[in-house]
Amino acid sequence: MPETRPPLELAGRSLDEIAAAAVIRGGPPVDRWNPTHCGHSGMRIDREGRWWHEGKRIEREALVRLFASVLRREADGSHVLVTPVEKLDIEVELAALRIIAMTHEGDGKTRRIAFQVSDGSAIILDGGHPLRFVDGLPLVTVRGGIEASLERPVWYELAELALADDPPGVWSSGVFFPFPAS
Structure with missing residues (x-):
């Protein structure tokens, strides 16, 4: 299945065009979702920004972008993957x-x-x-x-x-x- 939200590219765009495209692109309303905590996702993001699941690197960049779209930082500084129906912890070593x-x-x-x-x-x-x-x-x-x-x-x-x-x-x-x- 093709990616429905391709990455925004900077090349060939003015900063005004980039800012407008960023607003249009938006993202899921993860800040408004408050599902029950379900446990740990088995995922982590290492210091180099690589995503891992149960010890195996996630290689598909489109899949990483999908997971990143439902990533949220909690008030205590922890990170979670959140959907309207579940919330799972994810470890982040430096930056998500x-x-x-x-x-x-x-x-x-x-x-x-x-x-x-x-x-x-x-x-x-x-x-x-x-x-x-x-x-x-x-x-x-x-x-x-x-x-x-x-x-x-x-x-x-x-x-x-x-x-x-x-x-x-x-x-x-x-x-x-x-x-x-x-």
């Missing part, structure tokens, strides 16, 4: 998702940065989707407290922008995100 590409428009305080996320979504780095550092590793909030780590090439691209500013950091959507001192 990965930032796989980026693009930007503008310079300095007028810059906007867009990220393509491994769950097929795209976000604009801003106050609602902030960048923070944990033990020197960059994490971006994608939705509902779910965070994404950056693939190495994206991290290098972002760091190159950050090092051009003094103090090191990046502006996006009128918000400055400082980089930690080394």
Whole structure:
């Protein structure tokens, strides 16, 4: 069966087009579903963003995106897979998702940065989707407290922008995100 929600691609789109496409794409209303907790899913997401089920790696990216679409972060920081009828725990080692590409428009305080996320979504780095550092590793909030780590090439691209500013950091959507001192 073909995937009904293909991933949003950044290439060839303006940031306004990316932002509009992200709103249209949306996702399931996992924040409104409150089913009974059913146990553990037998799944985990490792530090590199790879998904595993009962010790076997899930290789199909479309299947990973499907599971990611019903992923929710609970108030206690744990992660669950949730549907209207069940809620299952899932272990997350660092971040549930990965930032796989980026693009930007503008310079300095007028810059906007867009990220393509491994769950097929795209976000604009801003106050609602902030960048923070944990033990020197960059994490971006994608939705509902779910965070994404950056693939190495994206991290290098972002760091190159950050090092051009003094103090090191990046502006996006009128918000400055400082980089930690080394």
